[in-house]
Amino acid sequence: MAPPDGAAQEGSTWVPNLRLRRRATRIYRTTMAEAKNEFTRISSLRAESVGEPGKRTFRVVVNSESSSASVWLEKEQLFQLALAIQQIVANLPDDRDTEGSFPTDREADPLTNLDFKATKLVLGHDGERSLFILDAHDPEDxxxxxxxxxxxxxxxxxxxxxxxxxxxxxxxxxxxxxxxxDPSGHRCARTNGTADLTQLEPLDQ
Structure with missing residues (x-):
C-alpha cells in the first residue's frame, strides 16, 4: 500500500517506526499507512490516566483546531511510546530543524471527535518536515x-x-x-511469613 502524499517513506526519510501491541513491541523501518483523520494543527498532546490507583486506564488526548481524540491504550503501550520518542530524539542529527513544516491542508474536518481503543501504534519521524508522526489503529482495520x-x-x-x-x-x-x-491497608506478605519472593506481582497500574 502506498503512503499518502508527503508521508515519510523509507529510503527518502529516516523513519524508525514503533509498533506497539499488548504483548509485543518491535521497532523497524516501514512506510506509514493511510489515515482516515489527520490532526495537523494540534494545540495539546497529553497523557492521562483515569480511575483510582490500581484500577487505572490510560489514554492519549489530542486537541487540534476544533477537533479532539481520546485514544485508549495499555499502560505498557504508553510507557513504550514514551521510551520510543526519547530514543528517536536521541538519534536525530544535532543540526536538525526543530520548528517543523505542518501539512495543514490535511487537517481533519471541523468538529471531528474520536474515542477508541488502539490495538496498534506506529511512531515515525519525517525528516523532511522535521515532524513526528503518530498513527493509531483500531481492531476494525x-x-x-x-x-x-x-x-x-x-x-x-x-x-x-x-x-x-x-x-x-x-x-x-x-x-x-x-x-x-492499597489506600485501605496493606498486608505485607514478608512480615507475616507468606511471601514467595520469586513470584512478586508485576508493577501495578
Whole structure:
C-alpha cells in the first residue's frame, strides 16, 4: 500500500517506526499507512490516566483546531511510546530543524471527535518536515489508521515526559515485599511469613 502524499517513506526519510501491541513491541523501518483523520494543527498532546490507583486506564488526548481524540491504550503501550520518542530524539542529527513544516491542508474536518481503543501504534519521524508522526489503529482495520497526529519535537518531548510521570504514579509499593499497597491497608506478605519472593506481582497500574 502506498503512503499518502508527503508521508515519510523509507529510503527518502529516516523513519524508525514503533509498533506497539499488548504483548509485543518491535521497532523497524516501514512506510506509514493511510489515515482516515489527520490532526495537523494540534494545540495539546497529553497523557492521562483515569480511575483510582490500581484500577487505572490510560489514554492519549489530542486537541487540534476544533477537533479532539481520546485514544485508549495499555499502560505498557504508553510507557513504550514514551521510551520510543526519547530514543528517536536521541538519534536525530544535532543540526536538525526543530520548528517543523505542518501539512495543514490535511487537517481533519471541523468538529471531528474520536474515542477508541488502539490495538496498534506506529511512531515515525519525517525528516523532511522535521515532524513526528503518530498513527493509531483500531481492531476494525489495521491497514488504515483511525488517526494520524503530526507533532513537533517539543510537543512529543513534553508528551513523553508527562507519559513517564503518569505511568509512575500508580499505587506505592511496599519496600519490604515489593507489592502495591492499597489506600485501605496493606498486608505485607514478608512480615507475616507468606511471601514467595520469586513470584512478586508485576508493577501495578
Amino acid at each position: 489495521e491497514d488504515v489508521a483511525v488517526i494520524r497526529v503530526w507533532a513537533s519535537e517539543q510537543q512529543v518531548q513534553e508528551f513523553s515526559e508527562e507519559a513517564m510521570r503518569v505511568c509512575a504514579a500508580g499505587r506505592p509499593h511496599c519496600p519490604l515485599c515489593g507489592r502495591p499497597m
